Amino acid sequence: MTTTAGSVPHGGIIVGKPKWRPLESEGNLAMLLLLPTIALLLMFIAYPFMRGILLAVTNSKVGIIGDFVGFENFARLLKDPIFHAVVYNTFLYTFVTTVFKLILGLWLALLLNRDFKFKAFTRAFILLPFIVPTVLACFAWKWMFDPTFSVLNWMLFKLGVVAAGAGVNWLGDGDLAMLSIMIVNIWRGVPFFAISLMAGLQTISPDLGEAAAIDGAKPLQRFWYITWPLLMPVTMVVVLFSVIQTFSDFQIVYVMTGGGPANATHLFATYAYQLGVGTGLLSQGAAVSLAMFPLLFGIVIFQLMYIRRVETR
Amino acid sequence: MSSVQIRDVRKSFGAFEVLHGVSIPIEDGAFVVLVGPSGCGKSTLLRMLAGLENITSGTISIGDRIVNNVQPKERDIAMVFQNYALYPHMTVADNMGFSLKLRGASADEISTGVRRAAEILALTPLLERYPRQLSGGQRQRVAMGRAIVRDPQVFLFDEPLSNLDAKLRVAMRTGIKELHQRLKTTTVYVTHDQIEAMTMADKIVVMHEGIVEQMGTPLELYDKPDNQFVAGFLGSPAMNFLKGKVTSNGAAGFEGPNGVKLPLASAPASSEGRPAVYGIRPEHFTIADDGAEAEIVVVEPTGSETQVFAKLGGEQVVAVFRERHQFNPGEKIRLKPDPALVHLFDDATGKRLNA
Numbered sequence: 001m002t003t004t005a006g007s008v009p010h011g012g013i014i015v016g017k018p019k020w021r022p023l024e025s026e027g028n029l030a031m032l033l034l035l036p037t038i039a040l041l042l043m044f045i046a047y048p049f050m051r052g053i054l055l056a057v058t059n060s061k062v063g064i065i066g067d068f069v070g071f072e073n074f075a076r077l078l079k080d081p082i083f084h085a086v087v088y089n090t091f092l093y094t095f096v097t098t099v100f101k102l103i104l105g106l107w108l109a110l111l112l113n114r115d116f117k118f119k120a121f122t123r124a125f126i127l128l129p130f131i132v133p134t135v136l137a138c139f140a141w142k143w144m145f146d147p148t149f150s151v152l153n154w155m156l157f158k159l160g161v162v163a164a165g166a167g168v169n170w171l172g173d174g175d176l177a178m179l180s181i182m183i184v185n186i187w188r189g190v191p192f193f194a195i196s197l198m199a200g201l202q203t204i205s206p207d208l209g210e211a212a213a214i215d216g217a218k219p220l221q222r223f224w225y226i227t228w229p230l231l232m233p234v235t236m237v238v239v240l241f242s243v244i245q246t247f248s249d250f251q252i253v254y255v256m257t258g259g260g261p262a263n264a265t266h267l268f269a270t271y272a273y274q275l276g277v278g279t280g281l282l283s284q285g286a287a288v289s290l291a292m293f294p295l296l297f298g299i300v301i302f303q304l305m306y307i308r309r310v311e312t313r
Numbered sequence: 314m315s316s317v318q319i320r321d322v323r324k325s326f327g328a329f330e331v332l333h334g335v336s337i338p339i340e341d342g343a344f345v346v347l348v349g350p351s352g353c354g355k356s357t358l359l360r361m362l363a364g365l366e367n368i369t370s371g372t373i374s375i376g377d378r379i380v381n382n383v384q385p386k387e388r389d390i391a392m393v394f395q396n397y398a399l400y401p402h403m404t405v406a407d408n409m410g411f412s413l414k415l416r417g418a419s420a421d422e423i424s425t426g427v428r429r430a431a432e433i434l435a436l437t438p439l440l441e442r443y444p445r446q447l448s449g450g451q452r453q454r455v456a457m458g459r460a461i462v463r464d465p466q467v468f469l470f471d472e473p474l475s476n477l478d479a480k481l482r483v484a485m486r487t488g489i490k491e492l493h494q495r496l497k498t499t500t501v502y503v504t505h506d507q508i509e510a511m512t513m514a515d516k517i518v519v520m521h522e523g524i525v526e527q528m529g530t531p532l533e534l535y536d537k538p539d540n541q542f543v544a545g546f547l548g549s550p551a552m553n554f555l556k557g558k559v560t561s562n563g564a565a566g567f568e569g570p571n572g573v574k575l576p577l578a579s580a581p582a583s584s585e586g587r588p589a590v591y592g593i594r595p596e597h598f599t600i601a602d603d604g605a606e607a608e609i610v611v612v613e614p615t616g617s618e619t620q621v622f623a624k625l626g627g628e629q630v631v632a633v634f635r636e637r638h639q640f641n642p643g644e645k646i647r648l649k650p651d652p653a654l655v656h657l658f659d660d661a662t663g664k665r666l667n668a
Contacts, residue, residue: 207398210365215412215459216386225411229402 055286062280073287082263083288086271089178090292093267094246097185101242102235104186105193110223112194113201123198130191138255141184145170145256174264177257181265184252189245193238200234201227233307240303247296268292315376315389315466315499316341317362322371324357331357333523334371339516344493344500348510349520349546355503356471358520362501363392363469375466386415391460392469396476397452399444399459406431406440409458430461433492450481457489461496468493470502474509486512507547511535519543541663544592544656550620553630555591556660559584567591567657573605573626578652581666589666592656595620598632604649612640623648 022028056073060066077083112123129137144151153167162168171177204227212222250269253259259266259274266274268288276285317339324332332354339345347355360366362373364385372379380388391412399408409430410423418426431437434454444452453473460468470489474482490513493500504510510517511531518528519542527539531547538544544552557569565580567589575591598604607623607630614620621632621640625648632648640646657666 205396205398207394207396208400210363210385211392211394211398211459212400212411213365213385214363214388214390214392215463216415217411218386221415226400 052286052290055283056290058283060283062282066283069283073284074291076284077287077291082266082271083291085263086266086268086288087295089265090247090267093178093182093185093249094243097182097189097246098239098242100182100186101189101193102239104190105238106197106235108190108194109197109201112198123195126194127191129188130195134188134251135255137188138184138252141180141187142171142256145180147172171257172261174261177261177265181252181256184256185246185249188252189242193242196238197231197234200231200238203234204230236303236307240300240307243299243303244296247299248292317467317499317501318372318374319358319362320372320374322358322361322373323369324354324361324366325369330369331523332369335520335523335525336371337518337525337528339499339501342497342499344490344502344513344515345518346502346504346510346514346516347518347520348504348507349526351505352522353520354523355505355520359392359469359471359501359503362467363390364388389463389466390469391463391465391467392471393453393456393460393473395472397444397456397473399452399455401444404441404443405436405447405455405458408444408455409436409462411459412463426462427458430458433461433495434458449477450485453477453485454488457492461492466499468498468500470500470504472504473502474504475506482509489513508549511547517547519546521546537665538656539665541590541592541658544658548594550595550631550633552592552594552656554658555593555626555628555630557589557591559587559589559657561585567655569605570626570628575605575650575655576652577655577657577667579667581657581668584666588660590658590660590663592658593630593650594654595631595633596635597651597654598630598634598648599651600634600638600646601649602647604647606645607648609640609642609644609646611642621646 023032057068057070058066059069059072108126112119112126116122143149147153147167147169150167150170152170153162156162156168168176170180208226208230209222212226217225248269249267250273253265253267253270254273257265259270263271268291272285272288272292274285275281275288317337319335319337319339321334321336322332323330323334335354335358337345347358349355357366361368364380364383368381372381374380375388375390400411403411406424406427410427413423413426427440428437431440434457436451436454436458439447439451439455444455447455453476456473473489474485477485486509489502502509502513514531516528517531517534519526519534521542526546527534527543534543535547538547541554545554555567555569555573555575557567557573557575559577559580560566560568561580561584565577567575567577569575569591577591605625607625609621609623610629611622612619613622618633618635619637619640621634623630623632623646630648655667658664659666
């Protein structure tokens with residue numbers, strides 16, 4: 001018996017052609033579900049990033065498309081004394097604030113992890129600096145640091161530390177301005193550390209502390225030998241997030257000092273903004289913000305490797 | 314090694330009292346098991362002994378020192394936790410050596426101590442592993458190793474076997490008992506499992522709702538429970554209880570549910586007509602022509618013995634026979650309790666009535 005393609009053999013069973021159901025394939029469905037995310041990532045991360053790279057290798061200014069100039073912008077940065085200060089400032093700012101945020105946050109987390117009255121209320125209250133819009137908070141801080149109307153200077157005057165009219169010029173002096181923005185950054189960042197570390201502390205079984213107490217550990221030893229190493233993975237993740245955020249900080253500096261006085265408080269983001277938008281040198285601004293990338297990338301890789309090592313132990 | 318004295322100890326959490334005056338003398342080198350249903354206060358008592366909970370009133374002494382206000386680390390005790398509480402970031406060796414390290418022992422002393430304990434518990438090949446790389450039974454042994462290394466005055470065990478599977482539990486039970494016979498360290502062991510209590514203890518303390526119901530050797534408690542709670546708690550299958558009243562037309566007897574007549578060796582003085590509870594262990598029934606008629610409901614052969622569930626005077630009872638009878642559900646048999654082994658309890662208070 002012979003059959004031809006498409007015909008049904010005599011006495012055979014007619015099998016209906018299966019319906020076309022593309023979504024029943026896992027691969028197709030996955031692609032469909034991922035599509036919105038991929039579109040968003042492309043639009044808001046990949047495109048600006050590529051655009052930044054393209055800008056950085058041209059000499060375009062506002063209104064002028066410009067020509068390809070290779071690495072000329074980066075070469076210029078290497079010789080730019082302000083850029084040198086920016087690199088120094090950013091590392092100092094990130095390092096000092098992260099250390100303080102970690103110490104204060106950990107201290108708060110350990111306190112909040114105890115049992116006390118109004119525990120839930122206090123925990124929520126601690127989050128306040130984190131919830132207030134940064135720009136608004138920074139304006140309030142700017143007032144507090146104001147040389148004439150400053151509540152800080154008023155307090156110092158009342159305490160007899162400074163004479164009337166001779167208040168500290170918080171934001172007018174380079175070092176003090178750096179100190180001031182660090183204080184604000186720490187104030188804003190501590191709640192994030194405190195809450196995240198507290199969440200980490202709660203995953204540590206209280207039995208371990210009790211076992212250590214019976215083994216003969218004093219409270220400080222319990223912290224050092226048990227709590228701290230077990231909290232390390234959470235700590236590293238929190239520090240990682242904080243470093244990324246602080247390294248690319250913009251709002252606090254922009255609102256409080258605008259990078260001044262005399263460029264003393266410029267960080268990568270504010271300097272890039274000032275060059276690119278403030279003075280219209282788009283390509284140089286792009287080069288500054290891209291210069292941040294390899295440095296940040298290095299820090300992140302280092303920390304991720306450390307986290308992986310801690311977690312696989 | 315030390316004796317432990319618990320004298321009139323009470324514990325309140327806020328206004329809620331969970332221990333109502335508990336006194337337990339523990340001899341030097343004894344293996345004492347605190348047993349009772351959950352919520353009876355046995356774990357709280359153990360934690361007070363360890364110094365992890367404050368003592369509301371009363372005293373606890375270890376040796377001849379009252380330890381009410383002594384920090385856990387100063388009490389010279391070691392505790393094995395239910396979930397083992399091994400330090401997850403330390404190797405087995407570091408876990409076991411931690412207390413020695415805190416004590417300021419030299420690296421040599423630590424490694425000698427750890428190796429000695431590891432040999433006792435067959436942990437030597439596992440010393441460099443981390444707790445998460447171990448099975449449940451191995452973790453349990455490490456927890457015990459951590460306790461042994463310290464060579465403490467008292468071992469405290471808080472339900473150490475309840476996270477293990479049944480077979481391992483039986484093996485570890487023997488292991489712990491063997492260890493105690495070898496080290497002879499005073500041990501306080503908390504469990505809710507009456508089999509563990511019976512098999513391991515020199516002395517059992519049965520606790521219930523914050524009081525000590527009875528203490529004594531396992532067989533004392535089994536043979537002569539002070540009250541209905543202890544009688545029902547120890548033994549598996551549990552003791553049968555039948556409500557009724559004491560009779561004495563001629564000889565002593567007992568009238569059970571629906572008028573069923575049960576034998577009694579002797580009635581307590583002036584107890585004629587007194588409402589009481591008749592307790593008889595499943596293995597103290599025999600099949601006899603002068604027994605009470607019962608209807609078989611379910612037969613469960615376990616191989617070594619046969620458990621027979623039957624209706625006696627309308628109440629379900631269980632009887633255990635070591636010899637092999639041919640029983641079928643629905644059949645009538647005559648069950649006779651051994652009069653000498655009958656327990657009689659007060660209907661209202663549950664207190665033991667017969668001697």
